Amino acid sequence: MQDSSKIRNIAIIAHIDHGKTTLIDGIFKAAHLFRDNQVMEERVMDAGNIERERGITIKAKHCTVEWGGYKINIVDTPGHADFSGEVERVLSMVDSVLLLVDANEGPMPQTRYVLMRALKLGLKPIVIVNKVDRPNAEPEAALDKTFDLFIELGATEEQCDFAVLYGSGLQGWFVDDLNRGGDNTKAGMEDLFRTIIERVPAPRAEMEKPFLMQVCTLSWSEYLGRIGCGRILQGTLRKGDKIVRTHTRWKDYEQTEWEAVSSDTSACTHLYVTSGLDRAEVEAAGAGDIVWFTGPSVIELGDTVSAPEISGELIPPLDIEEPTVSMFFIVNTSPFAGQDGNAITLRQLKARIERETKTDPALRMDDLGRPDGIKVSGRGELHLGILIEEIRREGSEVCVSRPEVIVQHDENGRLLEPMEELIIDVPEEYQGVVIQKLAQRKGELKNMENGGTGVLRLEFRIPTRGLIGYRGEFLTDTRGLGILASRFVGYGEWLGDISPRSRGSLVSMDSGTATSYALENLQERGTLFIKPGDPIYNGQVVGESSRGKDIPCNPSKRKQQTNHRSATKDMMTVLDVPRQITVDSALEWISDDELVEVTPLSVRIRKMILDADQRKKARIQAGISDSDED
Numbered sequence: 001m002q003d004s005s006k007i008r009n010i011a012i013i014a015h016i017d018h019g020k021t022t023l024i025d026g027i028f029k030a031a032h033l034f035r036d037n038q039v040m041e042e043r044v045m046d047a048g049n050i051e052r053e054r055g056i057t058i059k060a061k062h063c064t065v066e067w068g069g070y071k072i073n074i075v076d077t078p079g080h081a082d083f084s085g086e087v088e089r090v091l092s093m094v095d096s097v098l099l100l101v102d103a104n105e106g107p108m109p110q111t112r113y114v115l116m117r118a119l120k121l122g123l124k125p126i127v128i129v130n131k132v133d134r135p136n137a138e139p140e141a142a143l144d145k146t147f148d149l150f151i152e153l154g155a156t157e158e159q160c161d162f163a164v165l166y167g168s169g170l171q172g173w174f175v176d177d178l179n180r181g182g183d184n185t186k187a188g189m190e191d192l193f194r195t196i197i198e199r200v201p202a203p204r205a206e207m208e209k210p211f212l213m214q215v216c217t218l219s220w221s222e223y224l225g226r227i228g229c230g231r232i233l234q235g236t237l238r239k240g241d242k243i244v245r246t247h248t249r250w251k252d253y254e255q256t257e258w259e260a261v262s263s264d265t266s267a268c269t270h271l272y273v274t275s276g277l278d279r280a281e282v283e284a285a286g287a288g289d290i291v292w293f294t295g296p297s298v299i300e301l302g303d304t305v306s307a308p309e310i311s312g313e314l315i316p317p318l319d320i321e322e323p324t325v326s327m328f329f330i331v332n333t334s335p336f337a338g339q340d341g342n343a344i345t346l347r348q349l350k351a352r353i354e355r356e357t358k359t360d361p362a363l364r365m366d367d368l369g370r371p372d373g374i375k376v377s378g379r380g381e382l383h384l385g386i387l388i389e390e391i392r393r394e395g396s397e398v399c400v401s402r403p404e405v406i407v408q409h410d411e412n413g414r415l416l417e418p419m420e421e422l423i424i425d426v427p428e429e430y431q432g433v434v435i436q437k438l439a440q441r442k443g444e445l446k447n448m449e450n451g452g453t454g455v456l457r458l459e460f461r462i463p464t465r466g467l468i469g470y471r472g473e474f475l476t477d478t479r480g481l482g483i484l485a486s487r488f489v490g491y492g493e494w495l496g497d498i499s500p501r502s503r504g505s506l507v508s509m510d511s512g513t514a515t516s517y518a519l520e521n522l523q524e525r526g527t528l529f530i531k532p533g534d535p536i537y538n539g540q541v542v543g544e545s546s547r548g549k550d551i552p553c554n555p556s557k558r559k560q561q562t563n564h565r566s567a568t569k570d571m572m573t574v575l576d577v578p579r580q581i582t583v584d585s586a587l588e589w590i591s592d593d594e595l596v597e598v599t600p601l602s603v604r605i606r607k608m609i610l611d612a613d614q615r616k617k618a619r620i621q622a623g624i625s626d627s628d629e630d
Contacts (some may be wrong), residue, residue, distance in 0.1 A: 004205030004288035008196055009231065011075040011090050013118065014100035015108035015485065019130040023100065023169035024063065024076055030172065030189035031065035060086040060217065062229075062290065064274045067193045073274065073290050077114070087114050089216045089301065089318055089361065091121055093231040093290055096200040099125040099146070103137035103166075106145040109421050109487035116153050126163045126199055128192075132178065133168045136453055139178065163199050165192055203231065203288030210307035211235035211243070214315045215299055218359040219292065224270060226358065228299040229292045233315075235307060237291065238284040239271045244311040245296040246304045258316050265308065270294040301361050323364050323377035324418040324464055324488055327384055327587075328401040329353065330373035332597060334606060335511065335537040340599035341397045349398065350374055356387060363387070373399075377406060379488070381468065385584050392583070392598050399595045399606075403587060405465045408491055415494040418464040423457065424474075426482040431456050433477045441466030442495040463495055464488070469588040500591060504550040505605075506543035508536045509612055512556030519575055522553055528578045529605065530555065539610025541594060544579070552612060581605065 012020045061076045075094060077087045091097070097118045101107060107115075118125055127146055129139045143164060150160050167174030167187075174192040217229040237243070244265050251257040272279040272292040285291045293305075302318040329349060337343040344352070353365045353376055364377040378384045381403050391398055408416045422443065426434055428450075435445060435458070443462035450456055467486060474484055506526050516532040528543040536542060536555055545551045581603050586596040590605055593615075597604040609615045 004207075004286065005202045006070050007073065007203055007288045008070060008096075008200045009073045009094040009203055009288070009290060010096050010098055010196060010200055011077055011087075011094045012098045012100065013077050013087060013091075013114040014130075015102070015105075015110040016078075017102075019100055019102070019169040020076055023098075023128070023130065024074060026169050026172035026189060027065060027074070027192070028063075030193070031067050060090050062217075062274045063277050065276070068197065070197055072193075072196060088117060091117055091123070092214065092318065093216050093229075094123070095203055096123055097125045098128055098196075100128050100130050100169075101142050101146050103129050103132045103139040103142050104134055105425070105483075106138075106142040107149045109423055109485050111146075112149060112153070112421075113487050115149060119150075119153055119155050119159055124159050124162065124199070126165070126195060128165045128167070128174065130167065130169050132166050133171060139166050163195050165195060167192075204233075205287040206234040207236060207287055209234040210310045211237050211241070212304070212306045212310060212313060212315075213237070213291075214318075215301055215303040215305060216318065218299065218301060220355070220359060221294075224294045225297075226299045227270075227292050227294050228296075228303070228305070229290065230305070231290045232285060232287050234287050236284055236286045237268060237271060237293065239268055239282075241268050242266075242308055243268050243295060244306050244308050245299065246306070246311065246314055247298075247300050248302060248304065248314055248317045250317055260314060263311065264296060264298070266295045266297070268293050268295045318361070322406075323362055323379055324406055325380050325384065325403045325468075326364075326375055326377035326406055327403045328370075328373045329376050330370075330399040330401070330595065332397040332399050332599070333372065334399070334540075334597050334604070334610075336535065336597075336599075336604075337397060340601040341392075341395045344396045344398070346372065346374075348396075352391060352394075352396070353387075380464075381584070381587055385587055388583050388596075388598055392600055395600050397597070397599045399597050400587070401595055401608075402590045402592055403468050405463070405468075407494070416491040417494050419489055419492040420462050420464050420467060420486040421489045422460040422462050422467070422484070422486040424460070424482060424484050425455055425457050426478050428454055428456055430478045430482065431458065434458065434474070434482070437470070437473065437477065438462060438466070441470060441498055461489075461492075462486075463492075463498070466498055469501060472585055472588050501589070502548055504545035504548055505541045505591070505594070505607075506545050506553050507550050507607060507612075508538060508540045508542050508555055509552045510554045510556055511537040514542070514555040515558055516575060517559045518553075518555045518557040522555060523576050525551060525553070528576065529581050531578050532575070537606075537610070539607045539612075541590075541605040541607065544589075 012023060014020050063074050065072050075090045077090060099115060101111060129142050131137060132139045165174045165176055166178045173187045174189060175187045176191045212234045213230045213232045215228040215230050219227040221227055242265060244263060246263040247261045248258050249261050251259055270281060270293065271285060272281050273285055273289055279292055304315045306313060331346050331349060332343050353374065357363045357365055362379045366375040368375055376384065388400055405418055410416055424434060438460055441462060443460040443466055445458060446461055447459040448456060471484060474482055514530050514532055514534045514536055519528060519532060522528065526543045526545040530536065530542045542555050583598060583603055586603055586605055590596060593608050595606050595608055597606050607615060609618055
């Protein structure tokens with residue numbers, strides 16, 4: 001077992017795209033984790049295909065490096081607000097954090113959130129001003145804003161006395177003084193490692209006491225079942241030891257009281273520690289070590305795991321925020337069900353979502369008694385969109401509804417809805433359209449900053465439902481030059497109705513194959529989602545109408561044959577490039593009476609009720625006239 005005084009446990013926290021995973025690449029190279037001649041991929045910690053494609057971290061990752069006789073356990077955390085649950089759990093396993101701040105952007109919404117969590121746990125962060133080599137980088141200004149954020153969040157005097165490093169994770173160098181002589185780019189990671197060793201406290205190691213730990217992360221193995229992870233708080237855990245797992249939960253929503261729910265005794269069957277990027281099985285581990293273990297048939301997040309003689313010594317449950325957005329996951333019943341992948345049954349769908357909830361504390365599944373689907377709740381559109389993408393890549397098909405916010409009521413019966421802090425960086429010429437669109441979505445402008453670079457920073461408070469469907473529209477309005485980031489800040493009073501999307505749908509009223517002849521005429525009435533040769537069915541949405549109401553159409557219509565034919569007529573057909581539909585863009589675009597059909601090969605949009613006559617009857621029963629759609 002490693003001497004606990006030679007162990008350092010840290011997490012890297014930051015806003016999305018501020019360079020956490022790239023920093024770890026530089027740490028690996030400096031610590032010679034790989035051979036000098038070994039090919040090392042970029043962002044090696046982002047092992048998942050979706051993580052690599054999107055350039056984001058979704059799941060917290062553990063790694064270990066050795067430097068100067070010290071063992072440094074590092075946890076790479078997600079930067080997107082939708083995956084904050086991952087950050088909340090791992091902070092209880094570490095003794096300090098590396099807070100990354102972009103030298104150009106400065107603190108962003110998620111920076112505030114993760115720093116607030118770290119300060120609340122009493123951790124003393126090390127601030128790293130990253131990307132100082134970029135154009136328009138202002139490291140001192142970014143540091144000043146970060147210090148102001150510490151004060152605003154109520155940091156203690158000791159926490160405000162933080163160490164600061166400047167550098168570039170991409171180039172692999174960090175220094176504690178940008179103004180010292182010499183070429184900083186040749187400094188390497190020496191200052192970073194030295195600061196970690198000096199400023200991060202060694203874990204408290206009470207080796208003589210009985211074993212005690214809390215489960216902070218979960219993993220799954222088809223061979224071993226559920227695997228728990230956490231830091232040993234005291235004592236020693238050996239493979240084969242008897243352990244008691246006790247599940248605790250909060251009694252009330254305010255999380256002021258908690259209780260033990262269940263308890264069971266088992267043996268530790270497998271025990272692992274992280275070595276480099278891999279897990280290495282060991283016979284024993286002591287206080288201060290971050291370990292993975294198996295044994296109990298059931299392991300839940302926040303469980304207290306202890307030696308039998310102190311089974312009554314319990315640790316409070318983890319503080320996990322509740323989901324704010326939900327949608328229905330429905331069995332695929334379209335005419336094309338089963339053609340592209342596995343059209344799973346409701347039982348299989350429930351089992352798949354339930355398996356995900358076992359490792360993701362921010363995900364909820366509710367069976368409302370529907371014969372065709374279940375309600376799934378998460379932290380945001382991206383959170384649920386990633387789950388849908390994973391199901392799709394497993395070869396299964398599913399339909400999902402439009403995201404909707406989860407509302408609450410206060411003690412006076414007032415309706416409350418989730419609110420977001422929204423920060424937008426946008427070129428000055430586009431500020432007008434952004435402010436106008438967000439005002440229509442109940443956004444309230446709180447602050448505006450002009451850094452003198454032609455880019456404005458706008459800060460809004462806006463309902464979560466006001467952001468649903470806005471991100472794609474925002475990129476269009478700003479010609480792709482705007483940056484939008486938000487975070488959940490709590491519940492506020494319901495702000496009234498928000499106007500739905502201003503465009504209707506082009507809805508196919510027949511089944512068949514799309515033809516160039518039909519699409520050439522149809523594209524004059526809106527923006528198409530399909531191309532010639534695509535199979536279509538009755539009730540499928542094939543495009544966005546240029547009007548404010550749905551328009552029925554027949555994309556499979558063929559030209560009438562005559563005796564007079566031109567050999568070059570079809571060659572003169574000119575079609576616009578159809579709009580590419582992805583899972584994320586479809587979830588943003590659809591209306592309340594539509595579904596997204598997701599298969600391994602296709603993403604389609606369809607009406608909930610495929611038949612036009614049945615849709616009309618449903619509108620009449622709901623008291624909706626055709627004129628209401630305009």
